[in-house]
Amino acid sequence: MRLILISGLSGSGKSVALRALEDAGYYCVDNLPATMLREAVAIYATYGYERIAISVDTRSSPSLGALPVEMQKLRERGIDVRLLFLESKTDTLVKRFSETRRRHPLSGSGLTVEECIRKEQELLESIRELGARLDTSELSANTLRSWVNDLVEADDNRLTIIFESFGFKHGVPLDADFVFDVRCLPNPYYDNTLRPLTGQDAPIAAYFAQYPMVDELLGDIRQFVAKWLPAFRQDNRSYLTVAIGCTGGQHRSVFIAEALARSFANEQVLLRHRQLSRDA
Incomplete structure (x- = not known):
């Protein structure tokens, strides 16, 4: 089984990446707590799924700290686990939220968009280096889809x-x-x-x-x-x-x-x- 984890900053293109993997034949799940990964993978395995992509991010922030351990335990089961971490420059993210008029997931505490972005960067810092990082600033959706596919198709047993x-x-x-x-x-x-x-x-x-x-x-x-x-x-x-x-x-x-x-x-x-x- 191959498991691709998508994480990163809100507004950096995680939904685009997940849809690209769905088009590539992956069974995709959005916003799953890290502590449920092993249980979810076990269930998907019983249905014969061999290529799975799951988004894990600050929408389930209390469980984020468990992600490194959960990834290691899945690897010990022989599962090919990879993490793609998407990020963008702060001004790019502010512009995207302004253009789409979407609320930032952390905005419920009364923070400005920039304050939400800084807080999210702090929450995600511990997992930023766990996999391949991808700066999506100024990338078109088509380019992002292409780069995501290139990364997941690379042989993970060799340095890319x-x-x-x-x-x-x-x-x-x-x-x-x-x-x-x-x-x-x-x-x-x-x-x-x-x-x-x-x-x-x-x-x-x-x-x-x-x-x-x-x-x-x-x-x-x-x-x-x-x-x-x-x-x-x-x-x-x-x-x-x-x-x-x-x-x-x-x-x-x-x-x-x-x-x-x-x-x-x-x-x-x-x-x-x-x-x-x-x-x-």
């Missing part, structure tokens, strides 16, 4: 390296373990013929080939990641997110992220382009 390009003007991704700033590299943006292109296009690669410093910086990042991969495996990490940032997230960061993904082709690699997904 996620190379992620982004633009600093949109903020640093919350899910990054390492952040490399490549804004020091020559910028194709200032060439009017190259500006509409992205780091995935051949003319951009030809542009960067003129500058030895591009290959030098790429080699330094590659060497750093390769050096520390064994330490992350030894720490039993399932995911390592390496974020590459330039100004707008269109040329330099995309090119470097693509090159790194090719360099680590023998590993289990996922490739994300935040701003390209956003613009699309």
Whole structure:
């Protein structure tokens, strides 16, 4: 049996993620207390369900502290348990609640939306590192569905390296373990013929080939990641997110992220382009 747990901040897209898993063939349950996980899984097993997705979040906050123990006990039963933790930047969440006019689940105590978000972040801090983190700020629903499917289909017995390009003007991704700033590299943006292109296009690669410093910086990042991969495996990490940032997230960061993904082709690699997904 495979069990995917969805948790994270209210407004970060947990419902979208759960629907994506339902479309992928998972039997989905929304808002189950952590203390009921083993009992629920046992019941679903009697009906032959082998792929289950369950949302566990602050709507059942008194039981959240039990989640790490419950996950371990399920694993001891031979169940493939994974946690996807969704989060977004505070201003993004405030905007989403304002646009949808929905109440925050913690708003009953008379707190403002921002105060509710901060309180929820504190409540969830202890489980934030239990699985794969996914910053959904500015992601479209389609992109989120695609990234969720990529994460759950990855082999959980191998460390997954996620190379992620982004633009600093949109903020640093919350899910990054390492952040490399490549804004020091020559910028194709200032060439009017190259500006509409992205780091995935051949003319951009030809542009960067003129500058030895591009290959030098790429080699330094590659060497750093390769050096520390064994330490992350030894720490039993399932995911390592390496974020590459330039100004707008269109040329330099995309090119470097693509090159790194090719360099680590023998590993289990996922490739994300935040701003390209956003613009699309």
